[in-house]
Amino acid sequence: MLNCVEVSCSDSGGGGSDNxxxxxxxxxxxxxxxxEGGGGGGPGSTTTSPTTGxxxxxxxxxxxxxINLTAAQIDYLIDYPNIFDEVRNFLDRNRHSQEAExxxxxxxxxxxxxxxxxxxxxxxxxxxxxxxxxxxSQKRLFIIAKNELLNNCLGAALLEAVDRANVTxxxxxxxxxxxxxxxxxxxxxxxxxSTTLGAELMHAYQQQLYGTLSDIFNGTxxxxxxxxxxxxxxxxxxxxxxxxxxxxxxxxxxQGLTNWLIDLDINHPTGPIILSxxxxxxxxxxxxxxxxxxxxxxxxxxxxxxxxxxxxxxxxLINNVLESDCN
Amino acid sequence: MKLKNILFTLFFLSIIQFTMAQVTPIETVTDAKQTTYSTKxxxxxxxxxxxxxxxxxxxxxxxxxxxDNVDLTFIKSCVLNDTSLQNTNSIFYVExxxxxxxxxxxxxxxxxxxxxxxxxxxxxxILTAAMNNTFSFNNxxxxxxxxxSRIMKRYVFK
Numbered sequence: 001m002l003n004c005v006e007v008s009c010s011d012s013g014g015g016g017s018d019n020x021x022x023x024x025x026x027x028x029x030x031x032x033x034x035x036e037g038g039g040g041g042g043p044g045s046t047t048t049s050p051t052t053g054x055x056x057x058x059x060x061x062x063x064x065x066x067i068n069l070t071a072a073q074i075d076y077l078i079d080y081p082n083i084f085d086e087v088r089n090f091l092d093r094n095r096h097s098q099e100a101e102x103x104x105x106x107x108x109x110x111x112x113x114x115x116x117x118x119x120x121x122x123x124x125x126x127x128x129x130x131x132x133x134x135x136x137s138q139k140r141l142f143i144i145a146k147n148e149l150l151n152n153c154l155g156a157a158l159l160e161a162v163d164r165a166n167v168t169x170x171x172x173x174x175x176x177x178x179x180x181x182x183x184x185x186x187x188x189x190x191x192x193x194s195t196t197l198g199a200e201l202m203h204a205y206q207q208q209l210y211g212t213l214s215d216i217f218n219g220t221x222x223x224x225x226x227x228x229x230x231x232x233x234x235x236x237x238x239x240x241x242x243x244x245x246x247x248x249x250x251x252x253x254x255q256g257l258t259n260w261l262i263d264l265d266i267n268h269p270t271g272p273i274i275l276s277x278x279x280x281x282x283x284x285x286x287x288x289x290x291x292x293x294x295x296x297x298x299x300x301x302x303x304x305x306x307x308x309x310x311x312x313x314x315x316x317l318i319n320n321v322l323e324s325d326c327n
Numbered sequence: 328m329k330l331k332n333i334l335f336t337l338f339f340l341s342i343i344q345f346t347m348a349q350v351t352p353i354e355t356v357t358d359a360k361q362t363t364y365s366t367k368x369x370x371x372x373x374x375x376x377x378x379x380x381x382x383x384x385x386x387x388x389x390x391x392x393x394x395d396n397v398d399l400t401f402i403k404s405c406v407l408n409d410t411s412l413q414n415t416n417s418i419f420y421v422e423x424x425x426x427x428x429x430x431x432x433x434x435x436x437x438x439x440x441x442x443x444x445x446x447x448x449x450x451x452x453i454l455t456a457a458m459n460n461t462f463s464f465n466n467x468x469x470x471x472x473x474x475x476s477r478i479m480k481r482y483v484f485k
Contacts, residue, residue, distance in 0.1 A: 174389050190466070193392075247395040247462070247480040250422070251388050252377045258479070263360065266418065266440050297381070 065091060067101050073108045083111060090119045116150065116159075121325070125150070125159050130166045141192040142167060148194035153326035154239045155198055157317045162204045173299075177203035179213035195236055202232040206313050216300065225303025226291040227311075230257065233290070234314045237261055242321070253293030256286030264318070271322025273315060283311055353450055362438045364450045366458065369433035372424040376475040387474060392465040399482040405452035406445065406484070417442045417484040421457050427474050429462035443484075 056064075058074045065088060069077075077084040087104050094100035107117040107124055115126040129146075131139050149155030164182065171185040175196035178185070184200040186192045206228055207213040215221045216228060233254055238261050240248035250258050260282050264273065275283070287305055294301030354365045402419055420437040434457040436450060445453075462478060 241481060244481055244483065245395075245398075247393055247397060247423075247478045249388070249391065249393060250477045250479050252384060262418075262420070262439060 064088065065104075066096065067091065067104060069105065069108070072112060073105065076108055076112050080111075083108070086119050123156075125156065126163050128164045133168045138169065138186075138189060138192060141189055142197070145192055145194045145197045149198055149201075149239075152194075152239050153242055153321045153324070154235065154317055155194065156326060157320040157324070158198065158201050158205060158235065160320070161317065162201050162208065165201070165204050175200045177207070177213070177217075179203070179207040179217060182207070198236055198239060199232050202235045202313065203228065205317075206231065209313050209316070210309070212309075216303070222300065222303045224306030224309050225300030226287065226294070227306050227309045229294075229299075229301045229303075230287045230290045231311050231314050233257060234261060234311065235317065238314065238318065241265065253290045256282075256289040260286045268322070272319040273322070275310070275315065280310065353447070353454065355450075357441070360439065360441075362441055362444075363435055364438075364445070364454065365435035366433050366454055369424065369435045372433040372475065373477070376424050376477055379475060383471065383474060386468050386471060387476060390466050390468050391476065393478065394463040394465055395478075395480070397460045397462065397480060399480055401456040402453055402482050403484065405456065406449050409446070409449060411443060415442050415484060419482045419484060421453075421480050421482065423457065423460065423462070423478045423480075425462055425476055425478060427464075427467070427472070429464060431458050431460055431462075432475070434458060434460075 056078060058071065058078070061074050061077050061084070062069060065077075065084075077087065087108070091100055091104060103122055103124075107119070110124045110126045111117055113126065113128055115124060115128070117124050129142070131142055134142060146159065149159055166181060166183040168183055168185045169187075171187040171191070174187045174191040176185050177183070177200045182204065184197070184204065186196060203213060212224060213228060216223075216225045234257055237248065237250075237254065237258055240246065241261060260279075263282070264279070267279075284305070284307060291302055291305055296302055354367060354370070356363045356365075399419075399421060402421075418439045420439065421434060422437065423434045424432050426432055434454060436445075436453050436457070438445065464476075
């Protein structure tokens with residue numbers, strides 16, 4: 001299970017206080033020298049600064065860690081002492097191996113770009129969601145939804161696969177994805193949750209992988225629209241299946257898909273999965289059930305099936321989970 | 328007085344027996360992939376669930392959120408003395424049909440892979456316990472009063 005170290009985690013309402021607006025190093029008026037975790041937002045271990053009453057210098061940071069870093073990386077560590085502590089502990093634990101140093105450099109770069117890092121599992125998730133148009137409370141909801149996804153192996157794999165998207169409000173249904181602008185939008189604050197986010201991120205990943213969503217969603221060629229919606233349902237069902245203690249709804253039109261995913265789970269305990277012809281046939285049979293259930297309705301659920309479009313997106317994600325030690 | 332007590336006890340026991348017997352007879356369907364044990368009422372309620380209007384189903388699908396505090400460890404309790412199940416990593420699914428209050432109306436146990444076989448007593452114990460589960464929901468659409476939903480839960484027997 002991933003436990004993200006995220007720059008913006010601290011303002012998610014999840015227990016940390018705001019500390020992403022500036023350097024959380026605290027300088028004690030009484031002359032205590034120190035780098036301290038920012039106000040509950042970070043691990044909060046303490047180290048000693050070589051200078052009294054001032055922020056630690058770049059030279060001190062570089063010497064303390066004994067690793068080559070860029071000026072931007074050092075500036076980041078000065079601003080975020082909790083990350084500095086994580087980095088130092090990580091390097092100590094790994095005896096400053098070359099691999100550990102490389103990981104640290106990549107991790108700081110990812111954090112600078114709003115990505116997430118788990119030093120325990122050495123996982124870097126580079127995400128760059130532009131949430132500028134959201135209000136502060138909407139941003140908080142978005143971060144909570146994203147963190148919920150991160151805590152699910154399939155959700156984490158999806159966040160790792162989709163590295164960039166704009167996030168806005170203004171959808172007419174609970175969530176929408178616009179492939180032309182790579183924008184995920186939500187209808188209301190209530191709709192900013194991990195299920196909706198996962199569904200729209202799945203469409204973003206499909207666009208990244210297949211590049212066909214513009215045509216389908218713009219109505220120039222809607223063949224395959226049901227494939228996209230069906231595969232998005234597969235993501236959320238499989239995600240729920242991985243949350244072993246949590247029940248999930250099963251809806252008409254998706255029984256075959258649920259059974260297909262359960263069969264896949266049982267027949268492929270390890271990866272990578274390469275679908276057999278009968279498994280592929282099973283996918284399209286389940287897709288037909290889904291498409292027929294929704295046929296004639298104004299959204300894309302009932303669009304004609306593209307029988308040449310295999311479920312590569314969901315399979316990639318499942319394989320990423322199977323090949324990782326995420327559980 | 329004593330006779331009265333005995334009669335009352337017998338009456339009380341017969342009520343309990345009647346209540347417990349609601350899950351029997353159990354309908355069992357076996358195919359190459361799985362064995363499914365359903366309470367007698369399951370299929371009827373499942374049909375009712377599926378026959379809800381398309382609009383209602385979509386509305387539920389988009390809005391309804393499950394609050395699930397159900398713990399399936401009762402499955403282990405029901406097969407506690409069955410040594411054939413030890414270390415089999417058998418995967419069981421329990422599927423429930425519930426009403427808008429989260430009360431279970433019917434349920435079924437699915438033994439995927441047919442790795443193990445369960446006795447009638449074990450199945451009855453599991454389904455009886457499952458019938459007593461309750462769920463709750465968040466975000467029920469304002470204009471929806473009565474509805475059925477279907478919930479699936481997984482249990483891996485280790």
